[in-house]
Amino acid sequence: MKTLIIFDSMYGNTEKIAKAVASGISGDIKVLKAGEAHLLDIINIGLLVIGLPTQGGRYTKPIAAFLNEISGQIKKGTIIAFFDTRMPSAWVKIFGFAAGKMADYFKKEGFQIVVPPEPFFVQGAQGPLQDGEPERAVAWGKDISLKIK
Ligand SMILES: Cc1cc2nc3c(=O)[nH]c(=O)nc-3n(C[C@H](O)[C@H](O)[C@H](O)COP(=O)(O)O)c2cc1C
Numbered sequence: 001m002k003t004l005i006i007f008d009s010m011y012g013n014t015e016k017i018a019k020a021v022a023s024g025i026s027g028d029i030k031v032l033k034a035g036e037a038h039l040l041d042i043i044n045i046g047l048l049v050i051g052l053p054t055q056g057g058r059y060t061k062p063i064a065a066f067l068n069e070i071s072g073q074i075k076k077g078t079i080i081a082f083f084d085t086r087m088p089s090a091w092v093k094i095f096g097f098a099a100g101k102m103a104d105y106f107k108k109e110g111f112q113i114v115v116p117p118e119p120f121f122v123q124g125a126q127g128p129l130q131d132g133e134p135e136r137a138v139a140w141g142k143d144i145s146l147k148i149k
Contacts, residue, residue: 001046001148006037008052008060013127014085017120018051020134023081024141026051034062044072047079047148050102054086059102064105067105077149080106082117083140087125114147115140 003025004106007018016035022031022068025047042048052063059067073078084099099117102105107113121130 001027002044003027003047003049004037004041004045005029005031005033005049005051006034006041006063007050008034008063009052009125010060010062013120013129014053016134017083017085017137018049020137021049021051021141021144024138024143024147027145033058034066035067039069039073040117041055042074042078045074047081047144048074048101049081049083049144050087050099052084052099052102053098056093063102066069075110076110079114079144080111081113081115081144082131083120083137084117085120085122085129088121088130115144124143 005018009015009016020031070125082099082102103113103117120133
């Protein structure tokens, strides 16, 4: 199955998680930063994974621009999964979190979400990732692969 992982990342932590997730998913897979990805990249994909840093509980501008560009163009059978990176703090409880909002958006558009949005944690706003998060990301990628077989 053809997979596209699209991520945004200000300090590199979400990029590391995106690459780790990719290494857990088998098959034809492309990992692109939002801003580098365009409509052509979603042609014939069966799985779209979107990863983004939580910033004030919203999606970042490059991801919003990508979603806007592909709006109405993704095949309805496409499987979609989301993750975000965030701080282990009460902020999320106050503002909500990025991957959850994204999943709600796609659910409203009629897509099936096969795994719940997954958070990965950074130690501070600029990182680094908490210990064990890249390994957990590989396992999450493997889990998606198993669920869509
Ligand atoms: C402007 C800004 C707003 C942020 N808001 C939140 C937030 O609401 N909740 C949270 O958990 N982390 C927040 N953070 C921390 C980010 O989640 C953290 O920078 C991100 O996970 C790092 O990923 P990156 O290295 O891929 O950019 C914020 C960071 C920035 C720069």
